[in-house]
Amino acid sequence: MREDQVETKTLYERLGGIDGITSLVDDIVENHMTNPAVNARFLPLKEHPAHFAEVRQHLINFLAAGSGGPQEYKGKDMLASHKGMNISQGEYMHVIDDIMKALGKNKVDEPTQKDVLAIAYSLKKDIVGV
Structure with missing residues (x-):
C-alpha cells in the first residue's frame, strides 16, 4: 500500500467496535465505582439494577455513536x-483519569487515547459546574 493510500479507521473501529466499547464502558464504570473521589455519584446506581443497566447502555450507545459506529444514541445531551449536578473541576479530572486508565487496560493505542481525551475535554463545558 502506498503512503497516500493509508487505510484510515474510524474511532469506533480503533476502539474495537461495539465489543471493545462495551468492555471499555464496563471498565470505566468500575473505575468510577472504586474511585473514592467520585464513587458517591456512581455507587447509588448499584441499588437500582434496572436503572444501572439503562445508564450503562446509554454510555455504550453514546460512545459508539459518537465514535462513528452505527448505534443510535437516544439519551440526553451532555448538558x-x-x-444540576454541580460537578467540580477535581471530580471531572478524576473521571478523565478513570477513562484513561480503562483505555490503557484495554490496550487502546496512544493516538486513539489522545483522540478520546480531546473529545472528553471538548465536553467539559457541558459537564463541570452546570
Whole structure:
C-alpha cells in the first residue's frame, strides 16, 4: 500500500467496535465505582439494577455513536444529563483519569487515547459546574 493510500479507521473501529466499547464502558464504570473521589455519584446506581443497566447502555450507545459506529444514541445531551449536578473541576479530572486508565487496560493505542481525551475535554463545558 502506498503512503497516500493509508487505510484510515474510524474511532469506533480503533476502539474495537461495539465489543471493545462495551468492555471499555464496563471498565470505566468500575473505575468510577472504586474511585473514592467520585464513587458517591456512581455507587447509588448499584441499588437500582434496572436503572444501572439503562445508564450503562446509554454510555455504550453514546460512545459508539459518537465514535462513528452505527448505534443510535437516544439519551440526553451532555448538558442536560449533568445539569444540576454541580460537578467540580477535581471530580471531572478524576473521571478523565478513570477513562484513561480503562483505555490503557484495554490496550487502546496512544493516538486513539489522545483522540478520546480531546473529545472528553471538548465536553467539559457541558459537564463541570452546570
